Amino acid sequence: MGRPRVLCLLGPTAVGKTAVAVALAPLLSAEYICADSRQIYRGLAVGSAAPTPAEQALAPHHLVGFLDPRAAYSVAEFVHAAESTAWDILRRGRTPVVVAGTGLYVKALVTGWSLTSVPANDVVRARLEAEAAEHGGPTLHQRLAQVDPDTAARIAPADTKRVVRALEVFEVSGMPLSEHHRQSGTRPVPFDYRLVGLRRDRAALYARVEQRVDQMLAEGWLDEVRALLASGLTGGEPAFEGLGYRALAAVVRGEADLESATAGIKQDTRRFAKRQMTWYRAMPGIEWLDVDHLTPDATAARVAESWAG
Secondary structure, three states: OOOOEEEEEEOOOOOOHHHHHHHHHHHHOEEEEEEOOOOOEOOOOOOOOOOOHHHHHHOOEEOOOOEOOOOOOOHHHHHHHHHHHHHHHHHOOOEEEEEEOOHHHHHHHHHOEEOOOOOOOHHHHHHHHHHHHHHOHHHHHHHHHHHOHHHHHHOOOOOHHHHHHHHHHHHHHOOOHHHHHHOOEEOOOOOEEEEEEEEOOHHHHHHHHHHHHHHHHHOOHHHHHHHHHHOOOOOOOHHHHOOOHHHHHHHHOOOOOHHHHHHHHHHHHHHHHHHHHHHHHOOOOEEEEEOOOOOHHHHHHHHHHHHHO
16 A cells, blocks of 8 residues: 655745645645744734635645744654644645745655754854844855855855754854755655645736835734734844844844835845745746736646646
8 A cells, every 4th residue: 555645736926826725625625734934923914925714714724823933843844734734634634735935845745755864053043143132134044155155055154053953063063054955865755745836927026025015014013013013022033033024124224225125025025035046946846837928716726637647
């Protein structure tokens, strides 16, 4: 008997995965496993474009909004939670569908890829974080580019947490994080994953990115950030590493204006979408659907047909 099948619906931010997933639910008796490193946090529903309560009412979504914004969450933790959830869905006779935005989560889940473990060093990390606070994350990113250009090319200069971790790994182990990745191992994969990717013309995707940023702001993203800070968060927590959160925190604190912050968020999100597509193109076995001229319902019908075949 073969491994149970699991569908993975992937693609860059703003491509339209959630709308397709909702349309797909009745066709496959689907339940969804969120593979997005920002949608896992409580209180970030607007800015992470998490499925709305109405969308979640149409089909169960798992691993959405469950984690405290102060908490870090590893790839290994995600894989364990996602696989456990998939087994539960299968036991109920329904179809698990992973809706994927975070490339590292997807790769670890579907290929069995596991990172070589380098233990955290609190002393080194605290020093690097203090340097980032004093001189800015991009300064540390420049240092990372000197010692590990491959990793620096994959991490945005503003992603201070990942920059700090990469430098920490290098200082603690004497080996660049990229080399650890090359030496990483694999583990057994319990499911037969069917990978379906959604893609759009780049100009159309970028236009959707800008429209979505405007929509999230209209839906109260700035108020969401204001509420997070009012709850006692500082803006330095892991949840704030999501696109736009630190920029809007600066607006709330009066350190930046909304117009400039919005322009920066749109630019960062376009760049992020481009990096996502680069990441996914390097993954084998993805069946790509061009969705520029397809409605979510039409796309869902094609995905269901592919799944049945």
